[in-house]
Amino acid sequence: MSSPRYTTGWVYNLQTVPKSTNAGHVIALASSFSAIALLSIIIRIATRFKILKGIGTDDVAATLSMVLGLVYSALAIYQTRWGLGLHIEDFPAANPVSFSKIQYIGGPIYCLAVLGFKVSLVASYVRVAGFNRTYKIVLMVVMAMVIANQIIYTILLSFACRPIAKQWDPTIPGVCIDQLATYFGLGGSSLAFDFIIIIGLGALFALGFFMTIVQGLRVRTISRLRVYTDSEPIIEWSIIEINTGVLIACVPSFVPMMRSASVRVQSIQRSYHSRNASASKRQSKLITPGTSTNRYSKDFDSPKRSSKVLSPPPPALGTLGEDHDEQDLWAKRRGWNEDTYGWSDAKAVPMTALEARVRSMDGDGSDRGRDMREGIMVSHSVSISRDSSVPP
Numbered sequence: 001m002s003s004p005r006y007t008t009g010w011v012y013n014l015q016t017v018p019k020s021t022n023a024g025h026v027i028a029l030a031s032s033f034s035a036i037a038l039l040s041i042i043i044r045i046a047t048r049f050k051i052l053k054g055i056g057t058d059d060v061a062a063t064l065s066m067v068l069g070l071v072y073s074a075l076a077i078y079q080t081r082w083g084l085g086l087h088i089e090d091f092p093a094a095n096p097v098s099f100s101k102i103q104y105i106g107g108p109i110y111c112l113a114v115l116g117f118k119v120s121l122v123a124s125y126v127r128v129a130g131f132n133r134t135y136k137i138v139l140m141v142v143m144a145m146v147i148a149n150q151i152i153y154t155i156l157l158s159f160a161c162r163p164i165a166k167q168w169d170p171t172i173p174g175v176c177i178d179q180l181a182t183y184f185g186l187g188g189s190s191l192a193f194d195f196i197i198i199i200g201l202g203a204l205f206a207l208g209f210f211m212t213i214v215q216g217l218r219v220r221t222i223s224r225l226r227v228y229t230d231s232e233p234i235i236e237w238s239i240i241e242i243n244t245g246v247l248i249a250c251v252p253s254f255v256p257m258m259r260s261a262s263v264r265v266q267s268i269q270r271s272y273h274s275r276n277a278s279a280s281k282r283q284s285k286l287i288t289p290g291t292s293t294n295r296y297s298k299d300f301d302s303p304k305r306s307s308k309v310l311s312p313p314p315p316a317l318g319t320l321g322e323d324h325d326e327q328d329l330w331a332k333r334r335g336w337n338e339d340t341y342g343w344s345d346a347k348a349v350p351m352t353a354l355e356a357r358v359r360s361m362d363g364d365g366s367d368r369g370r371d372m373r374e375g376i377m378v379s380h381s382v383s384i385s386r387d388s389s390v391p392p
Contacts, residue, residue: 012081013092022232023085029236030073033243040250041066047253058123062249065116068109069242075106076235085232100168103231107157110238114190115150117245119143121197124252146193153186183234 006023008014041063048055076084082099083091122143126136161167161176 006080006085010081011083011086011092011095012098013094014083014086014090015092016090018086018090020087021085021090023080026080026085026232026236027077030076030239033239034070034073037066037069037243037246040247044250044253056123056127058120058127058249059253061116061120061123062246065113065120065242065249066246068113068116069239069246072106072109072113072242073239075102075109076239078102079106079235084235088230097169104157104167106235106238108154110242111150111154111157111186113242114245115147115154117242117249118146118150118193118197120249121245122146124249128252142193142196146197149189149193153182153189156182157186 004017004021006027007018007021008016010023011021044059044062045055048059079099079102082102083095084099122139126139126143129135129139156177157179158164160179160182161174163172163174166172166174166176167179
């Protein structure tokens with residue numbers, strides 16, 4: 001039977017198949033959160049250059065935080081090859097030194113990555129709300145305190161032992177500070193500054209509350225640390241904290257991009273409707289003499305048809321090019337040409353009303369002119385032959 005993934009064949013010096021391992025969980029977590037942070041930075045920088053035409057301190061800090069987060073995640077994945085994720089009873093005896101070297105490198109990188117996204121958060125609000133001088137001073141003081149706190153702990157983690165090599169090889173003679181207390185101090189101070197940033201930045205960075213929860217959970221895992229090699233929960237929460245911090249720092253920069261996309265969509269919709277309206281208007285004007293027509297109500301925009309019944313034309317005025325059973329649909333038309341006939345079609349397209357001058361005969365034989373305004377409807381062409389024997 002083959003061994004589970006990330007055990008024998010993956011972990012160096014592992015000879016027996018362990019009961020369980022969390023290496024796969026570490027790798028999946030590091031890969032997914034790193035991808036999210038990288039995508040967030042790409043969108044942020046693209047938005048800055050395309051819409052805002054430049055980048056600021058907050059963008060640089062967020063980018064550096066993302067890069068350091070990628071390095072930290074890569075170290076965590078590589079550390080699984082030296083036993084990260086294994087229980088202490090399954091940990092290979094030959095791996096602690098190499099395992100500890102990687103962990104030593106990851107400590108300062110973690111501190112600087114956290115520093116990057118916190119500086120980005122504060123710098124973003126300085127850029128947005130820095131017009132108030134007093135408020136800007138408060139924010140700059142908070143930023144200075146955050147920088148000082150992270151730098152101090154970066155130094156402490158880098159030089160916790162004398163000689164430095166004792167940090168990854170406890171057999172070397174020397175002295176070390178209490179590293180567990182150092183982790184507690186770092187986690188507690190970061191938690192305090194998270195609260196300060198949340199209070200100072202308000203609703204704009206309300207998502208930062210999630211960072212406070214993550215930091216609290218990370219401190220809780222530190223309290224449960226049994227041995228130096230049992231650091232998998234701390235590393236996982238550190239990965240989540242760094243990459244989620246980068247994402248939260250990038251959220252405000254997504255607003256211009258979404259606004260620009262919304263304007264573009266609305267412009268496309270307006271252009272589409274405008275083209276359709278223009279095409280419909282051009283089609284409605286295509287009416288010529290000899291074209292069959294349908295008569296609607298007086299007003300062009302009215303959807304109701306005229307109740308006026310069309311009567312067939314006098315036979316003496318002309319002959320129709322259509323079948324005679326359609327003659328009852330014809331009516332005489334004047335105005336744009338002499339003796340033009342049209343017929344009613346239920347599928348006709350409404351046209352602009354035309355002025356027609358219709359002449360009729362009174363009962364006493366005198367001519368009387370009257371104006372008629374009728375709605376004209378386009379149908380299909382019909383051949384009309386005029387009777388030349390009838391004078392116009």
